[in-house]
Every structure is written in C-alpha cells, then in structure tokens.
Amino acid sequence: MGQEADRVNRAFIAAVDASLAVVRLPIPGTSWWRGLQGRRYLERFMGGLVAEKRRAGGDDFFSQICHARGENNEALTDQEVVDHMIFLLFAAHDTTTSTLCSLVYRLAKHPHWQETLRREIQGLGKAEVSYDDLEAMEQTGLVFRETLRMHPPLPTIPRRAIRECEFQGFRIPRNAAVSVVPIHTHYMPEYWSNPHEFDPERFSPERAEHKRHFFQWAPFGGGQHKCLGLNFAEIQSKVFLFHLLRHYRVRIDPDYVMPTLVVPLAVPKDGFPCVIERL
Ligand code: HEM
Numbered sequence: 124m125g126q127e128a129d130r131v132n133r134a135f136i137a138a139v140d141a142s143l144a145v146v147r148l149p150i151p152g153t154s155w156w157r158g159l160q161g162r163r164y165l166e167r168f169m170g171g172l173v174a175e176k177r178r179a180g181g182d183d184f185f186s187q188i189c190h191a192r193g194e195n196n197e198a199l200t201d202q203e204v205v206d207h208m209i210f211l212l213f214a215a216h217d218t219t220t221s222t223l224c225s226l227v228y229r230l231a232k233h234p235h236w237q238e239t240l241r242r243e244i245q246g247l248g249k250a251e252v253s254y255d256d257l258e259a260m261e262q263t264g265l266v267f268r269e270t271l272r273m274h275p276p277l278p279t280i281p282r283r284a285i286r287e288c289e290f291q292g293f294r295i296p297r298n299a300a301v302s303v304v305p306i307h308t309h310y311m312p313e314y315w316s317n318p319h320e321f322d323p324e325r326f327s328p329e330r331a332e333h334k335r336h337f338f339q340w341a342p343f344g345g346g347q348h349k350c351l352g353l354n355f356a357e358i359q360s361k362v363f364l365f366h367l368l369r370h371y372r373v374r375i376d377p378d379y380v381m382p383t384l385v386v387p388l389a390v391p392k393d394g395f396p397c398v399i400e401r402l
Pocket residue numbers: 214215216218219222275276277280281341342343344345347348349350351352353355356
C-alpha cells in the first residue's frame with residue numbers, strides 16, 4: 124500500500140487516541156477533532172473499496188463481511204460494512220499487535236523459554252506451519268496465555284450498569300460507569316501463585332491455576348460480548364512465533380522492564396528497544 128498505509132495508520136491512531144479525549148467538541152487542534160478527521164479518512168478509504176470487494180468475493184474478512192447475510196437474508200449496507208471494518212482494525216489488529224509485542228518482550232526477557240519454543244517449533248520439522256501443527260505447539264500456547272495474563276492488551280474494559288445493583292457492599296447506581304479490570308484480576312494473589320513471575324506452566328493441565336475462578340483470566344473479556352476472535356488471535360500469534368523463532372533470536376538488556384501505556388490499549392511507551400539477530 125506504500126504511502127497510503129502510512130496515512131491509514133495515522134488516521135487510525137488519531138481515531139483511537141480520540142477515545143480518551145475529555146473535551147469532545149470538534150475544536151481544531153484537539154485530539155477529538157483529529158480523531159474525527161481520522162475517522163472520516165478511514166470511512167472514505169474503506170468505502171472506496173466496498174464495491175470491488177462485493178464484486179470479487181475473496182476469502183478475506185472484508186469480502187466475507189460484504190457477503191454476510193443477516194437473519195432475514197439481508198446484506199449489510201455499505202456503511203455497516205465500513206463500520207465493521209474500522210471496528211475490526213481495533214478489535215482484531217491492534218490487540219494482536221500488542222500481544223505480539225508483549226510476546227517478543229517476554230521471550231527476550233526469558234531466554235530459556237525462547238529456546239524451549241524454538242525447540243518445539245524446530246521439532247515440527249517443517250518450513251511452513253499448517254493448521255494441524257498448531258495444536259502440537261503446546262509450550263507456545265502456554266507462553267501465549269501467560270503473556271496475555273501479564274500484559275492484557277485491554278487492561279480495562281469499560282461498561283455501564285444497566286440497573287442499580289450491589290457489589291461487595293458497594294451500591295452501584297443505574298447507568299454508572301464501571302470498569303472490568305483484567306490487569307488487576309490477572310495479578311490477584313488469591314488466584315495466582317507469585318503473580319509477578321512469568322510462569323507459563325501455571326496454565327499446564329497439571330497445574331491449571333487459571334481454573335480457580337471462571338473470570339480470573341479475562342484477556343478476551345467475558346459474557347455476551349466475549350471476543351469473537353480469540354482462537355484466531357492464538358493462531359496468528361503461533362504462526363508469527365513459528366516464523367520469528369525459526370530464523371531469529373530476540374534479545375534485550377536483562378534489567379530492562381517494558382514501560383507500558385495502559386489506555387486505550389497496552390503498548391510500550393518507549394518503542395521497545397530490542398535486538399533481533401539472525402540465527
Ligand atoms: C490477542 C488478541 C485479542 C484480544 C486480547 C482481544 C480482546 C477482546 C476483548 C477484551 C473483547 C471484549 C470487549 C468488551 O467486552 O467490551 C473483544 C471483543 C471482540 N473481539 Fe477481540 N481480541 C483479540 C483479537 C481479536 C481478533 C483477532 C478478532 C477478529 C478476528 C477479534 C474480534 C472481536 C470482536 C468482533 C469483538 C466484539 C464482540 C462483541 O461485542 O460481541 N478480536 N476482544
């Protein structure tokens with residue numbers, strides 16, 4: 124996409140940043156105003172592709188959404204397709220890139236785990252990974268879960284109370300803003316042994332620490348709006364690690380601790396200075 128990719132990226136970042144704006148008025152120069160500009164750019168960009176996607180009918184998300192049918196066999200309108208695509212950029216792409224970054228950080232920080240995964244991947248004896256191989260990548264699965272525990276891409280999940288209720292002695296009025304906070308739950312000593320330690324084996328079938336409470340591990344949310352793409356995210360992360368670790372070693376200073384921005388999405392504040400060496 125060349126330069127267009129940069130423009131889409133900038134527009135997208137502006138739209139995401141605007142979600143944190145306190146002053147939500149279209150005053151030029153403010154983050155809300157930049158977000159609206161970004162949103163409009165994204166709508167024009169995605170809107171310009173819809174007709175072609177409707178014609179071509181590939182197996183990518185965009186084409187599939189164009190051809191999706193509702194309960195009464197109705198197609199989505201162009202605007203609905205565009206809205207879904209912009210939402211997916213955030214829900215699917217940004218969350219996964221945050222996860223991949225945290226995975227690289229944890230593997231650089233814990234070289235023995237990096238070697239364990241490399242051995243597992245090399246043990247498959249393949250240059251390309253297939254869907255059936257993914258299940259055999261058990262250790263990689265454990266590292267994926269532990270990384271999401273320590274670095275949930277959505278550290279907080281905003282909600283509103285639909286009716287007045289009480290929680291642990293606190294009265295929560297109807298319509299009050301409430302947050303589900305995985306970054307807190309994921310470190311609660313009631314549920315996790317040594318929560319600040321990177322210990323992927325806590326997710327092993329023998330230890331199964333994550334099964335003490337249904338909602339103690341919630342990187343993908345829970346309930347009716349639980350992430351639709353959780354399996355897809357695991358597939359993408361395993362495929363990424365398969366290719367990365369077969370060819371490269373990642374290193375960071377052993378004392379380095381990744382400073383993370385927590386809203387609206389977990390990303391390293393410092394651009395994550397790691398070294399990537401060819402094996
Ligand atoms: C590691 C990567 C991912 C993480 C951590 C993640 C996390 C989440 C969370 C926490 C929610 C619930 C939000 C809420 O309750 O307000 C959610 C919803 C959603 N996610 Fe993901 N997600 C990831 C990857 C993906 C991918 C790859 C896709 C699509 C392929 C996807 C599609 C969705 C959709 C469509 C929803 C909305 C579901 C609904 O409202 O009914 N996500 N995700």
